[in-house]
Amino acid sequence: MTIKEFFSFRQNKYFWANLIAMIIVVALALFGVLKGLDIYTRHGEAVVVPNVKGMGVAEAEKLFRNQGLSCIVSDSSYVKNLPAGCILDYNPSAGQKVKEGRTIYLTINTLSTPLQVVPNVADNSSMRQAQARLLASGFKLAENQYIPGEKDWVYGVKYKGHTLTNGEKVPVGATLTLIVGDGGELPQEGDSTGTDAGTPVSSGDSAADESWF
Known part of the structure; x- marks a missing residue:
């Protein structure tokens, strides 16, 4: 085969048509894959985490849901001057940008005093x-x-x-x-305020008793 015969395919219009078609198909396939990844990962889309510190869990959960987020209680602590069950902290924190569907982990004030x-x-x-x-x-x-x-x-x-x-x-x-x-004496055992059984009888009483005889 001569060199001229080897390069003769360049003059075949079907070859060029097929080559162009293949390039277009590959480009479209690559574009579709990249677009699908963007949709799947929500590339470029972000949600700002709202400030829910001090709120109750139910109120915060509703706010997160409206932003396309979810939340769970992961920890608790005790601050005596704050209402029981209120949110003390959370991660990711307020102002951070996260993807939709992200779970926010909450730390709440204990429901009962330790x-x-x-x-x-x-x-x-x-x-x-x-x-x-x-x-x-x-x-x-x-x-x-x-x-x-x-x-x-x-x-x-x-x-x-x-x-x-x-x-x-x-x-x-x-x-x-x-x-x-208070410095006073402790009461002693055996103290009695009544008259002892062995108290002697007065002579007058004795004389009165003898008069019965």
Whole structure:
């Protein structure tokens, strides 16, 4: 085969027509694939995460749904000055751009107040020591309840009228009452306010009794 015969296909119009058709088909196929990927991944489309901090979960869920987003509660924390169940934080945070359908993970304020062990201050602390320990632990203090006993010595701790035992738990930040000695003497066992059985009878009474005989 001569070189002239080898390149003779270039003069065949059907060859060029088929070649052009193949190029067009490949280009269309490539365009279709890229377009499909854009649609599938929503390339270039983004949603701004709204600010829902402080809202309830139901209210935030409705707002997210309107933006094409979803949300789930993934964690909780406790902030005593905020309503139970309100949103404290979330990820991704407000203002970030995300794709539609993205799930937002919420951190909410606990629905119930967590419990905390009351420090053991009964029968081992002065009033000032007990007050300092309880306040440092985040508790509040009501007016002391005074009883006869060593002055300013703590004999117990009460919560809502209930005397607490060692290791007992109460809600975080609860108001407690210290049971404190007022310096008066404790009542002694065996004290009696009545007349003893062995009290001698007066002579007048004895004479009156003898008159019956």
